[in-house]
Amino acid sequence: MIKLKDGGPIFYQGVRLGRNKKPFTMYKFRTLIPDAQKIIGAELLSSKHNVVAPWGKFLRDSRLDELPQLFNILKSDMDFVGPRPERPEIYEKICKHIKGYDKRFDTKPGLIGFSQLFTPHSSPKRIRTLIDNRLLVKKQDLLWDTSIIIYTILVVVVTTCYKIFKICNKVLKNKILGMYSEKRVLERVQPIGAKIYIGSENDEKGSFAYESRLVDINEDAFLMYTNHKIDQKDSFFKLKITWNIRGKKGVSEKSAICTGKVYKESEIKNKQFKYSYVIKYTPISPLNFYMVHQYFLSESMV
Template identity: 40%
Template sequence: MSQIVSRSISALFPKQRWSRTLELTAAWLMLLCALPMGLVFALIIKLQDGGPVFYRGTRLGKDRKLFTLYKFRTLVPNAEAIIGANLLKPSQQLETPFGKFLRDTHLDELPQVLCVIKGDMALIGPRPERPAVYETMCREIPFYDHRFRVAPGMLGYSQLFTPHGTDKRIRSFIDNVYINRRRLHSDLLFFFQASLVLTQRLVRHCWRLLKITGGRVMFGQQWSERRHTRRHKPRYAKVHIQCQPPVQGHIVNITYDAMLIALSHPLENPEAELELVLRTHFIRKARFRTKLCRVRGTVISARSTPEEPHCYLVRIAEATPLNRYFLSKYFMS
């Protein structure tokens, strides 16, 4: 008898209906709460360079149906013509000053709430792909098309928990795991977890922005001559160079394409290509963990200070997609 009642309730209130109702409720609440902030963002973007406030782009949705995606514009007006079917690289420097803040905090994606309300997107799901990127980079990836079984999401596992520029194969694997295990309660849990992560990221970037603004006031133009590529200073990051004899040291700072390393001994042949093994450790879920990353590099210049007499600036010349992912996630976050 209980099974009959349960089936009757499921027929009257299917999971899809509950999920869509909760999704619409959350989307309308987000739209109402974000509207004042969105108006401020629109004013800043317009005053910044006079270009359009919103970016409109064609994306592949469920069953590969095309739809129009909306974002706050974060790049210079002619950026799409420059990027083409490729992905944005930090070295291209196409982000506007305010656009970089929006991209780092994912606030540029707030207008996609409209896509959720229209039914083109879901709150949670794999991120929508540009048709040109799909054709050139993704079509041949095994099981990549699995994502088109569901609506693309405003928030996605691979987007939130992997750095910008992570290889498409890695992101596809993460998205497919999520799709296969998708449940209503797991969606709710992920939504609250994502909200917490994004709030922490917003607070961290606002604090950094305040420090930069304060520095400009205190130091004038000297502070404004900062590098476009942000340098990260990883803690507990060691480096082992596989040469004869082997040399060890630590990472002073690192960017997407270069790192400054301090070694215990000078390199005997700094002109040769280096094989570097990077190691860092951290605590997760009360357990001590170690992560290794293997890359190849070439020395750009040698430096010395009283504290670090054997420093070298190394250009990262080669890394596999998996090692590039490890580098971004564990050494640059």
């Protein structure tokens, strides 16, 4: 399928830093367009680059693109479990000065990355470093590694089945039943029970008011319903959602603060809300960026 879509190679080969920063060639199923590396350069991949090939998102989201790295394991370049290998240019530009980052080079990189499993693709490197370093001490435990491998296989199977179901459902509705076809490139997520509070850039206390409803969100914008008419002074938004705590009986509130600009405004006939807004947003910090992608976009595997 990859070959038929754009005629490019099926496999991607890229230089990565392994144990003791020794470079090696890592293999993956190609998920980006040919020559994507020239566009991305020494940056982290994001939606702004627009280089994901057809079927590439499915392979990336399910992590099936990593399977060719079994060959790297056979070559002893990698292990089954460990921190993910890093591109040399990303290490030099972004990671080199992160405290504790170089601890990963004391061991072989892994097919299954600790932070890769528990955080979104786009998570800030500092946050991923904290997770990797915390779990590195358990890497020498055979039972721990085996448990992680089995758990990852189960997660990948479930994720793959879910993604295939969504694709089939979309084809059924659009191609067979002739229903509405989604025109947006970025997939919208509808977080259950998510709310938005509005703040002003001139408010030195950083307070938020006007409880509103977060209808849906993608990496670039969100749709909200509110009774408050937003003006130019309302440039800060606090997203809040209730999150079930894994393994415990209870919930936790997660929030993220973003700046935003009105992209589209309309009045709605709704008993609860008067206005509908599409807001182009930007998280105010790497931590808030992580919170949006982890808890509102639900991009991590677990």
